[in-house]
Amino acid sequence: xDQQVARLRMLAPDGLVVYDIQDEPGRSGQARxxxxxxxxxxxxxxxxxxxxxxxxxxxxxxxxxxxxEVFSSWIDSIRAADRRxxxxxGAPHGRSPLPGLPxxxxxxxxxxxxxxxxxxxxxxxxxxxxxxEHERILAKQDAGCRFFITQSxxxxxxxxxxxxxxxxxxxxxxxxxxxxxxxxxxxxxxxTLEFMKWLGISFPRWLENELRHSADTLERSIDLCESVFADxxxxxxxxxxxxxxxxESVSIRKAEVExxxxxxxxxxxxxxx
Amino acid sequence: xDQQVARLRMLAPDGLVVYDIQDEPGRSGQARxxxxxxxxxxxxxxxxxxxxxxxxxxxxxxxxxxxxEVFSSWIDSIRAADRRxxxxxGAPHGRSPLPGLPxxxxxxxxxxxxxxxxxxxxxxxxxxxxxxEHERILAKQDAGCRFFITQSxxxxxxxxxxxxxxxxxxxxxxxxxxxxxxxxxxxxxxxTLEFMKWLGISFPRWLENELRHSADTLERSIDLCESVFADxxxxxxxxxxxxxxxxESVSIRKAEVExxxxxxxxxxxxxxx
Numbered sequence: 001x002d003q004q005v006a007r008l009r010m011l012a013p014d015g016l017v018v019y020d021i022q023d024e025p026g027r028s029g030q031a032r033x034x035x036x037x038x039x040x041x042x043x044x045x046x047x048x049x050x051x052x053x054x055x056x057x058x059x060x061x062x063x064x065x066x067x068x069e070v071f072s073s074w075i076d077s078i079r080a081a082d083r084r085x086x087x088x089x090g091a092p093h094g095r096s097p098l099p100g101l102p103x104x105x106x107x108x109x110x111x112x113x114x115x116x117x118x119x120x121x122x123x124x125x126x127x128x129x130x131x132x133e134h135e136r137i138l139a140k141q142d143a144g145c146r147f148f149i150t151q152s153x154x155x156x157x158x159x160x161x162x163x164x165x166x167x168x169x170x171x172x173x174x175x176x177x178x179x180x181x182x183x184x185x186x187x188x189x190x191x192t193l194e195f196m197k198w199l200g201i202s203f204p205r206w207l208e209n210e211l212r213h214s215a216d217t218l219e220r221s222i223d224l225c226e227s228v229f230a231d232x233x234x235x236x237x238x239x240x241x242x243x244x245x246x247x248e249s250v251s252i253r254k255a256e257v258e259x260x261x262x263x264x265x266x267x268x269x270x271x272x273x
Numbered sequence: 274x275d276q277q278v279a280r281l282r283m284l285a286p287d288g289l290v291v292y293d294i295q296d297e298p299g300r301s302g303q304a305r306x307x308x309x310x311x312x313x314x315x316x317x318x319x320x321x322x323x324x325x326x327x328x329x330x331x332x333x334x335x336x337x338x339x340x341x342e343v344f345s346s347w348i349d350s351i352r353a354a355d356r357r358x359x360x361x362x363g364a365p366h367g368r369s370p371l372p373g374l375p376x377x378x379x380x381x382x383x384x385x386x387x388x389x390x391x392x393x394x395x396x397x398x399x400x401x402x403x404x405x406e407h408e409r410i411l412a413k414q415d416a417g418c419r420f421f422i423t424q425s426x427x428x429x430x431x432x433x434x435x436x437x438x439x440x441x442x443x444x445x446x447x448x449x450x451x452x453x454x455x456x457x458x459x460x461x462x463x464x465t466l467e468f469m470k471w472l473g474i475s476f477p478r479w480l481e482n483e484l485r486h487s488a489d490t491l492e493r494s495i496d497l498c499e500s501v502f503a504d505x506x507x508x509x510x511x512x513x514x515x516x517x518x519x520x521e522s523v524s525i526r527k528a529e530v531e532x533x534x535x536x537x538x539x540x541x542x543x544x545x546x
Contacts, residue, residue, distance in 0.1 A: 127478075131478070155430075157429075161478035163480045165478070206508070
């Protein structure tokens, strides 16, 4: 924990995203490439374990897995608290067997806490299949979302396609864009690659080949992440869309965690004006 | 014709590709966006109409539409001729109702004429769906193909994916690459875009949006072609794959034909070492 605090102090990000990791047995028919390790509650981790870290925290709240009352009383506790709180809310994968609160109702409940800065999830891979993710983003903005976070970006074209349709829709209805925070994750092995694919992250075939056949998959992956980001960033600038970055390691492997530190530094230096 | 000869003299390409245009009523279920205009035989056009043009010509020969005897006697006439002749051979779209010579038999017949420099077609869009286009390329090399020509490239990722799998296969079996000639075509209108899609050319959604919503579609298209080429060229260099360019206008519209001249000049200046 001390090491984690020291690392985050050194990196000094604008904010820290704390996920709530789900087992998601309902996802795909494939075995989970990495075993699921139950973790502590993300809010406890963010606000208690990392209490001494004075960086704004954005806590992920998964609503699909809990009844309405749990979410509702959580909103009450937030409203009672005397601070702004960043939260992004999503539901687990569609085929989840868990009964839970529909996303739209969670957003409606969240509006009762004006000190809550609500965010949503935007998934470019879903846009490739359905071509309506920009409409979902706009609907989530209507429902109160003020920023979006993507899953890990390895496919520049699908991310640009989502941003393109989003920019066109904003223009058509004269609205302002919400910031889209692009997530990037190092990939140090074929197993990690398989895990990311299991999570629903898409890789252009040539890029997957690069990772599979590189002598140093980890280093190659952060080079590739950087060039994917540069490509998407150029495009977003052209379209006057505000974007940000979020760097995470999808595994607990030391080398990948350390590579995520390097990747954060490389990408944030590109964000500087 | 004089204008065409003057234009080609000015451009001074290494070679001229002369297509044999098919109506292809068997292609897709959609109406053909541009009407089919019967043209003169590509060989007559290349070697008679453009006889005064001392540029090597590569004539497209479509084998799906003609019986074995026609192709076979054509090969005899080539063998008898006292010159090297570039030809690339393909079959029309799979659902064509025309009976004709299978591609493999055409290649076998072509081997009887050693003065014939045989080329084949490589389609990245087919690779996205089936992931075996690199194997088809290698099989065509075995059958005597010494170069490949793509259809128009607007999708850098799928082209890089094909080149990636091709490079990996070559490496695995210790073989040398055949040059891949990448085709590029300006797109000056939504109608031309629809025609290219009808021809089977794929456009990433963001790029299609750029073309559809640009104030100057034609100029935007050649800028985009140039950046697609730069991307693919960087990748091909990294993989030590020899590539070339072929620029064509898919329509007979004056503005698009003129834009193809500009595009040729821009791309060929990037090819210079």
